[in-house]
Amino acid sequence: xxxxxxxxxxxxxxxxxxxxxxxxxxxxxxxxxxxxxxxxxxxxxxxxxxxxxxxxxxxxxxxxxxxxxxxxxxxxxxxxxxxxxxxxxxxxxxxxxxxxxxxxxxxxxxxxxxxxxxxxxxxxxxxxxxxxxxxxxxxxxxxxxxxxxxxxxxxxxxxxxxxxxxxxxxxxxxxxxxxxxxxxxxxxxxxxxxxxxxxxxxxxxxxxxxxxxxxxxxxxxxxxxxxxxxxxxxxxxxxxxxxxxxxxxxxxxxxxxxxxxxxxxxxxxxxxxxxxxxxxxxxxxxxxxxxxxxxxxxxxxxxxxxxxxxxxxxxxxxxxxxxxxxxxxxxx
Numbered sequence: 001x002x003x004x005x006x007x008x009x010x011x012x013x014x015x016x017x018x019x020x021x022x023x024x025x026x027x028x029x030x031x032x033x034x035x036x037x038x039x040x041x042x043x044x045x046x047x048x049x050x051x052x053x054x055x056x057x058x059x060x061x062x063x064x065x066x067x068x069x070x071x072x073x074x075x076x077x078x079x080x081x082x083x084x085x086x087x088x089x090x091x092x093x094x095x096x097x098x099x100x101x102x103x104x105x106x107x108x109x110x111x112x113x114x115x116x117x118x119x120x121x122x123x124x125x126x127x128x129x130x131x132x133x134x135x136x137x138x139x140x141x142x143x144x145x146x147x148x149x150x151x152x153x154x155x156x157x158x159x160x161x162x163x164x165x166x167x168x169x170x171x172x173x174x175x176x177x178x179x180x181x182x183x184x185x186x187x188x189x190x191x192x193x194x195x196x197x198x199x200x201x202x203x204x205x206x207x208x209x210x211x212x213x214x215x216x217x218x219x220x221x222x223x224x225x226x227x228x229x230x231x232x233x234x235x236x237x238x239x240x241x242x243x244x245x246x247x248x249x250x251x252x253x254x255x256x257x258x259x260x261x262x263x264x265x266x267x268x269x270x271x272x273x274x275x276x277x278x279x280x281x282x283x284x285x286x287x288x289x290x291x292x293x294x295x296x297x298x299x300x301x302x303x304x305x306x307x308x309x310x311x312x313x314x315x316x317x318x319x320x321x322x323x324x325x326x327x328x329x330x331x332x
Contacts, residue, residue: 025194025211030055035066035177037201043188044195044211054193058184065180068096069172071119078170082119086166089155097159099283100152103175106287107149110303113294114287115263117163119171120146125268127248127259134252140266147263178241178286181205198282205239205282220276220313231313239282243289244274256317260293269293274315277304278327288312297322 028051029042041058045051070076077092084090103116122143124135135143151164163170172179177200184198185205195208197216206216215234220242233240248259249268257268275292279285288310292300297314304312304324311327 027211028052028055030059032059034059034062035070035180035200037177039201040197040199041184042197042199043193044208045193054188054191054196057191058188058198061184061187062180065176065183068093069099069176069179071169071171078172081161081163082169085163085168089153089158089160089162091158091160094159097154097156097161099172099175099179100161100170101154101156102283103172103287104149104152104154106175106284106291110288110291110295112149112264113262113291114174115147115149116170116172116175117147117149117152117168118174118261118263119169120144120165120167121261121263121266124266125250125257125259125261127250131250144263144266174290175283175287177201178203178205178239178282178284181239181282200282202243203239203241203282203286204235206235207237209236221274235278238278238280239285240276240278241282241285241289242274242276243293258293260290262294269296271296271317272300272314273317274313275300276313278311280309284310 025044025046027042027044028048029040031038031040033039039062041055043051043054045054067073067076069078071078071082073079077090077096081090081092100116106114124139124143125131146165146168151168152170153162153164155162181198181200181203182205185196185207188196189207195210197204197206204218209215215236217232218235218240219229220231220233221229221244243260250257255270257270260269261267262269272293275289277285277289277292279288288304292304292312292314295303297316301312301314301322301324304310311324313327314322316322
């Protein structure tokens with residue numbers, strides 16, 4: 001008994017000793033450019049060697065995802081799908097097949113407000129200050145002639161993807177960073193990382209808590225002044241994505257048109273300047289944030305309120321804050 005007590009005492013003393021030497025869990029962060037965007041990766045680890053190893057793992061996973069889904073990489077499976085549009089089905093990895101399948105599911109859920117075949121759109125709108133007049137109606141209509149998730153044909157048995165129309169394309173610009181953040185998070189959890197936060201240019205994905213036991217906090221930017229935060233919300237295990245159009249827009253006939261374009265009509269969205277969506281996964285939050293812009297305040301909020309475990313905050317072009325049913329905001 002005395003020996004057991006001595007061993008327990010020694011174990012306790014060693015824990016205290018190692019904690020004093022700095023082996024306590026603490027956050028390690030790295031900022032870098034991935035998928036053409038800024039990524040901030042933070043992990044909680046016992047030391048810098050482990051922390052940097054975990055971050056390296058996350059970076060490798062994000063690079064892997066980019067090679068799979070990039071439409072800019074000529075050797076990617078996504079590029080192969082686009083090159084064979086209207087010609088033949090393309091066999092792809094189950095991972096990419098499943099991502100496309102889920103994207104089509106979100107298209108159905110949002111009545112086409114979200115559509116990965118938006119990449120087929122003609123680029124007739126420019127938000128760099130060069131536009132002086134609206135494009136003519138016939139050009140706007142023609143710009144979306146090859147857009148339509150209904151023309152993406154999936155063969156689950158052979159895991160092939162076929163785009164029916166020649167010249168049709170798919171792209172993951174409105175879902176890719178969120179998916180990459182989800183995959184990096186899953187990998188780190190698998191490797192035993194107890195807590196962390198991945199910020200993929202506004203697509204935030206968190207798990208666990210900070211070393212002091214408090215929840216990670218997400219700042220919601222004031223769209224009327226992007227240098228100010230209007231709310232700080234705790235998030236323990238989930239994702240939050242904010243889409244804003246307060247920088248890219250044009251004004252015609254007293255109406256503000258933003259860079260987020262309705263893939264069904266070819267017209268830019270209007271009436272909303274910021275959408276923040278909370279969801280279990282960043283992939284879904286990413287897609288829904290874009291969808292709410294396109295659907296508008298009323299329809300967008302109604303759809304969000306029908307979805308379990310999904311919440312949102314909308315700020316309209318008059319500065320009004322509209323929120324879904326089960327979210328509380330403590331303004332700063």
